[in-house]
Amino acid sequence: MNPSNLKRAFLSILIAIFLVISVHAVPAAAMQKVIIFHAGSLTVPLARIEKDFEAANPDIDILREAGGSTKMARMISELGKPADIMASADYKVIDKTLIPGKADWNIRFATNQLVLCYTPNSRYADQINADNWFEILQKKEVVWGHSDPNLDPCGYRSLMVLQLAEKFYNQPGLYDRLIANRPEKNVRPKSVELVSLLKTGNMDYAWEYLSVAIQHELKFLTLDDHINLGNYQFDDFYKQAQVKVTDKKPGEWITRTGQSVTYGITLVKDAPNPAGAVRFLEYMLSDDGGLKVLKEMGQPPFIPCRVPTQAMKDALPGNLPTLVEVRE
Structure with a gap:
């Protein structure tokens, strides 16, 4: 190889090394993860809600795990599984299994039959x-x-x-x-x-x-x-x-x-990412966001969503108080 070709090859190698170092020296922005445990009956609408939310919030990755609501709540309360949000097909599961130890409030957001x-x-x-x-x-x-x-x-x-x-x-x-x-x-x-x-x-x-x-x-x-x-x-x-x-x-x-079917959702007290979870809940419980998807998929939402007391409404984080009404 003549000297000029050798020089060009050496420069090419240096440039390649520089590019590799540059890529690794500037880390990509870390994706936030929001973990949601939810009723199996919410699997299809939440898949759509997740897709829409992530498109508008590219810095957040929604991770969902579905199962029977009682089982999912017990995984949080008894096994200590990390979760940010729990959505139950029966709001009473949250009341009886997660409040007060693992959650402070419970928003009723949809019905079914x-x-x-x-x-x-x-x-x-x-x-x-x-x-x-x-x-x-x-x-x-x-x-x-x-x-x-x-x-x-x-x-x-x-x-x-x-x-x-x-x-x-x-x-x-x-x-x-x-x-x-x-x-x-x-x-x-x-x-x-x-x-x-x-x-x-x-x-x-x-x-x-x-x-x-x-x-x-x-x-x-x-x-x-x-x-x-x-x-x-x-x-x-x-x-x-x-x-x-x-x-x-x-x-x-x-x-x-026996009681009419009412779904509930809450933020877990020791949520790994409470800020990201609140952002998702604000979208999930908005009438032009998640509630619209539920309605389209055959599950009538409560618009606005409901909490039983003014004290519970006052305890809600972010913009959630604007999305709920006090109603028994």
């Missing part, structure tokens, strides 16, 4: 209706299920629907007859697992939230407001349903009482 989901291939799909569904579910060849009431609010709400149906249709013993035709293997940890069982033909019918049925394009049967847990005006009737579920410690039990 239970429906009976199925597919065109489900047994008796061409015959089932609002008047005979409980007869179809008692047939020995029909496979139906629900989520685990100890882990997932949709599970204990499914049992409440069956109890309320017994009263509404004046069918003594209906609840026991239905449960007798539902083996334990048909009880799954979270309600969204039942969707795949329906779509693969391994289950004929499953209890889900209306929003989940719409989002997963399932056929579904809507029920009378007296039993679907979707209308707060029937809360007095819903109170007749009670389901005993496991408490925090082994061998201890608590009783869940």
